Amino acid sequence: MQTNGSLKEHMVKISGLTYPELKKWVTFDLGMKPYRAQQLFSWIHLRRVNSFHQMTDISLSARNRFEEICEITALETCNTITADDGTVKYSFTLDDGEVIESVLIPDPPRLTACISTQAGCRCGCTFCQTGRGGFRRNLRTDEIVAQLYGLQNGTDDRISNVVFMGMGEPMDNFPALRDALSIISDDRGICIGARKITISTVGIPGGIEKLTQLDDQYGLAVSLHSAVESTRLKLVPVSKTLPLRELKKAMKDYISRKGRRITIEYCLIAGINDTREEASALAEFTGDIECKINLLVYNPVEGAQYRRPEAESVNRFMRYLYPRCQAVMLRRSRGSDIAAACGQLGPAARND
Template structure:
């Protein structure tokens, strides 16, 4: 059986005609799934019963089960733990802004990248999520909050470019008119810097925002924070970023998680200025979240603001990411890790 959420409209049309059904039935099914939020074939009332039976025989609708909900004190951030059909747990975050609702989706169960400041990597990567499983997070959250999602960030658990084909298909489906029609300019993909895949993505000439998890402007320091830096140097990443900009005309966002005493000095800021000078880019400074396994501490407010001043003074457009959900451990992988640890403890008892 197939997860119908993995199918594009054209793929479902082809399946319909291959099985002797009318191709227009595919659009009717898509309308039930995405416009009416009906996830039971039996309730798709304008579909003939024999067609519904055929769909039930060949497809299932994989919406993950809600395990737990966390809500921030300010009621602007919601974190959901979801369980897929195989029992794997992922987490999804919804952030409410004046401009609309943003969702941070996971692309893998766990992650293989090993970044020291991220809890997603603890325990490694279990498996990739399919395009439909990523999409199901958006569908489930929309129904949960009773409001539309307007912005998508592929920045949850997992490395999106390590799951390239499924992520690309998800973006194309969620962007389509028959699905949720979320514009590509409202979608951000964050990567730790897999150079060949950045260049491959550039060839797609999509209008999404590419965000690079940089966190250091020199290889020696970056390798202590991100193992991927041992494979791809900063020079290689910058070259791929310039290639991406030339191909798409899109500005790149560089994420820089500020860690006290590690990468938050004036020298680090000036190194970053030198690296990004004259590039079409934006820097997003991120006060790092405390994770008990790595011992990293968040930079002081003064250091963060000073870092911002140095970059801005040299013409680098820079913002500080607004902290949302810190009271509910909303950083990547933290709640999943806490849930799995507590589950293990219960099983021991």
């Protein structure tokens, strides 16, 4: 006899289907008219209902059928914490008990959702709390999308921007990321424009290239953290699989194909990558790349050996870069008092 759990496993995760996939499933697999796909997509991704019985323009028999064979994923919020600056960190429990974190960052007129793509991460960046907890599993498309809806449902303001900078390396879960991008930028749904969505990567082989192949102009942020190979290797161990030369080529291809500059993320860590030599290497590395450099100051994570640099050291680094780089910004760290800032997410409390 099947348990409820195993029955659920066989249900179609309908909120993880892109519009073309949904239309194909509705027409070919269920033999329904194509307009049903439009109705379903709009109910799930625009009005964001999570019960088929709320879909009042769909016949009762069709609603009953959907109820039997598919489900709309909604994540259970197990915790929310609000920082002094208004940043809200959400912890969501997945159906297998994994806990992931997502962050809502108000910065009027923008409201940005920071979304996770994996439970844990296999990249093991040595300054990152997620990396220290290891890899648990990839998130499914429906789980990635449901995070965004969980955040949107918790506020009256419309989420304007989405950044894939939460837990996990997005390019390491590319198929689910690609489909989530398609769903959230679809103008039949929540409709976050591609140019308002940024995917952040530390750079893994083939990752940026896959994003380059997509038609839309998503923003790309590369977490560089050092333009000196040996320092970068220490901070981002997976960089051994993608030397700086190859990373730079992938970045330049992306810029020329998409016609928009990229962002370079650089987390300043005292005595590691905040020196004059590091600043010089960064200026040289980025000299022929159309980019904006976002500097952020390291947020200490429990048990890590790194320190936050002094303000003077940060200023010195910036003063060196300003005349030599196209655009440099010191990014305000949001939510650091609730461990929602860059590199501070997870591993959250788990039930195993």
